[in-house]
Amino acid sequence: MAQATQLGARRTSVDDIFDYLHDEILSLRLRPGDKISEADIAAQFGVSRQPVRDAFSRLATLDLLLIRPQRATEVKRFSTREIVKSRFVRAAIEREVLRLAAQLCDAAGAAELDAALAAQERAVNDLDVDAFGVLDYEFHQILCRIAQVDFAFDVIMSEKSKVDRLCILSLSKGDRMPELVADHFEIADAVKNHLPDRAIDAGMRHLTRLDDTIDKISVTNANYFEPIDPSGH
Numbered sequence: 001m002a003q004a005t006q007l008g009a010r011r012t013s014v015d016d017i018f019d020y021l022h023d024e025i026l027s028l029r030l031r032p033g034d035k036i037s038e039a040d041i042a043a044q045f046g047v048s049r050q051p052v053r054d055a056f057s058r059l060a061t062l063d064l065l066l067i068r069p070q071r072a073t074e075v076k077r078f079s080t081r082e083i084v085k086s087r088f089v090r091a092a093i094e095r096e097v098l099r100l101a102a103q104l105c106d107a108a109g110a111a112e113l114d115a116a117l118a119a120q121e122r123a124v125n126d127l128d129v130d131a132f133g134v135l136d137y138e139f140h141q142i143l144c145r146i147a148q149v150d151f152a153f154d155v156i157m158s159e160k161s162k163v164d165r166l167c168i169l170s171l172s173k174g175d176r177m178p179e180l181v182a183d184h185f186e187i188a189d190a191v192k193n194h195l196p197d198r199a200i201d202a203g204m205r206h207l208t209r210l211d212d213t214i215d216k217i218s219v220t221n222a223n224y225f226e227p228i229d230p231s232g233h
Contacts, residue, residue, distance in 0.1 A: 013047045017055035020045075025064050025075055026164050027130075032077040032224040036065070063162055077226045083163055083214065090159040091207055093152055094140075098187070098203045100147035102196035109146035113188040116142055120184060124177045132177050133167070139184055146191065166210055169217055180209065 021041070024030040041052045056073060059065040066076045101109075116139050123132040137157065144153040183206040190199035218225055 013045060013051040014054045014058075017041060017045055017047075017052055018058050021055060021059055022062075022064070025059070026161075026168065028165055028168050030075050032075050032165070034075045035072040036074065038073065062158075078166065078217075078224055079226045080218070083166075086159045086162045087207060090156055091204060093155050093159075094203050094207070095200050097140075097143055097147045097149060097152050097156075098191065098199040099196045100149060101143045101191045102194050102199045104148060105146050105191050105194065109142075110192045112142050112146070113139075113192060117181070117185055117188060120181045124181055127177075129168070129177070132180075133164070136180070143187075143191065163210065166214060166217065169213065176209065180206070183209070 021030070021036070030036070036056075038049050038052050038056065041055075042049045045052075056065055056067055060067050060076075063082065064076050065073055067073050105113075116135065120132060120135045120139070123135055137160070140156055140160070141153045144150055144156070183202060186202040187199055187206065190196075190202055
């Protein structure tokens with residue numbers, strides 16, 4: 001899912017290139033370790049190399065591209081250390097979001113959660129992985145709104161985007177969507193019934209769903225991962 005260009009901002013060729021490559025990388029049409037040519041992308045979009053460089057820079061900031069002087073730019077491989085770090089940060093933020101959401105949820109918040117879950121069920125029934133990916137983000141955004149900490153979603157989105165490619169691999173290797181929706185129902189039920197401990201337990205269990213997938217992919221597609229540094233850095 002491409003990151004939305006800020007509302008009201010005038011779109012540029014950098015935005016177009018960024019959105020295109022962002023989608024290609026997160027959808028795994030461009031896979032970890034694939035090389036990307038600045039010249040080829042410039043020719044594809046009919047632009048000079050500068051907007052391509054700017055788009056590459058934005059993607060590198062999101063840890064999706066590896067840019068090296070005098071060497072080919074490539075799609076960033078997964079880093080086990082960064083995955084652990086990202087999930088640690090996200091878990092810490094989401095614990096507090098769920099605690100506050102369970103305390104502050106009102107009728108309007110409950111209705112918003114119900115509508116979100118209904119949309120997720122439709123995506124599952126339609127086997128629409130792309131739509132489910134968007135709805136998954138929206139569900140966590142709703143929880144942040146209910147918790148009255150909208151700004152927390154920026155952190156969650158940033159950390160979530162770092163493992164989204166693994167989510168795609170997880171869904172493509174067997175439909176996990178019903179399991180994830182069931183988690184969302186459990187989280188929403190706890191939030192609506194003002195049960196913060198139960199909401200946190202369900203939320204943390206939800207975050208562990210990728211554990212088996214990460215372990216399997218690190219074996220079956222070891223080339224998708226950066227070599228492990230013995231020093232731990």
